[in-house]
Amino acid sequence: QKEVEQNSGPLSVPEGAIASLNCTYSDRVSQSFFWYRQYSGKSPELIMSIYSNGDKEDGRFTAQLNKASQYVSLLIRDSQPSDSATYLCAVSKAAGNKLTFGGGTRVLVKP
Amino acid sequence: EAQVTQNPRYLITVTGKKLTVTCSQNMNHEYMSWYRQDPGLGLRQIYYSMNVEVTDKGDVPEGYKVSRKEKRNFPLILESPSPNQTSLYFCASSFGTEPDTQYFGPGTRLTVL
Numbered sequence: 001q002k003e004v005e006q007n008s009g010p011l012s013v014p015e016g017a018i019a020s021l022n023c024t025y026s027d028r029v030s031q032s033f034f035w036y037r038q039y040s041g042k043s044p045e046l047i048m049s050i051y052s053n054g055d056k057e058d059g060r061f062t063a064q065l066n067k068a069s070q071y072v073s074l075l076i077r078d079s080q081p082s083d084s085a086t087y088l089c090a091v092s093k094a095a096g097n098k099l100t101f102g103g104g105t106r107v108l109v110k111p
Numbered sequence: 112e113a114q115v116t117q118n119p120r121y122l123i124t125v126t127g128k129k130l131t132v133t134c135s136q137n138m139n140h141e142y143m144s145w146y147r148q149d150p151g152l153g154l155r156q157i158y159y160s161m162n163v164e165v166t167d168k169g170d171v172p173e174g175y176k177v178s179r180k181e182k183r184n185f186p187l188i189l190e191s192p193s194p195n196q197t198s199l200y201f202c203a204s205s206f207g208t209e210p211d212t213q214y215f216g217p218g219t220r221l222t223v224l
Contacts, residue, residue: 043201043217044154044201044213045215046212098169099144099156101156102153103153
């Protein structure tokens, strides 16, 4: 079992709709959770970080964390064609320094 | 401008010829890290450093070396490159000693023939 798992997609979403991305992780001591966006041929850029259970909103993005179920999700509201990218989930352990990435979910927003 | 720079951006080399990929950041970050990205395998951490002279292995350290003699620089060294090290490499840095908000460099595409 991979430490961090994501559905590779592609997740096809009509413009204006909500894109829902999921990520599960295997290590219960994981402490910090991140969502990165990566456009084709570019480097990853951080969208959201979340450290405690519940929801965290930033503009059109909402990250949700459920440590009991070991999953973290990302919602993209009012999806735009510019949101078409690969979204990477990353996890680091409590008091740890390693960062483990999932394989990424490719999102396609169609006009 | 706050940034992480990598050089070279593209490199084609042959098996066994030692090479170094440089990484430099101008944000006074403590934490620096190297990743490789391969299709179907995602981003995998090679080595990381929490500060000067403090480095540790990530998930795929075999065949790589690093050093952190200055805070701003974190070079990745391939002493004897092999074709399975053909990949896209990213350097990243973040403030503090843990992998919080990481800023990624533009990437180095390496091909080993």
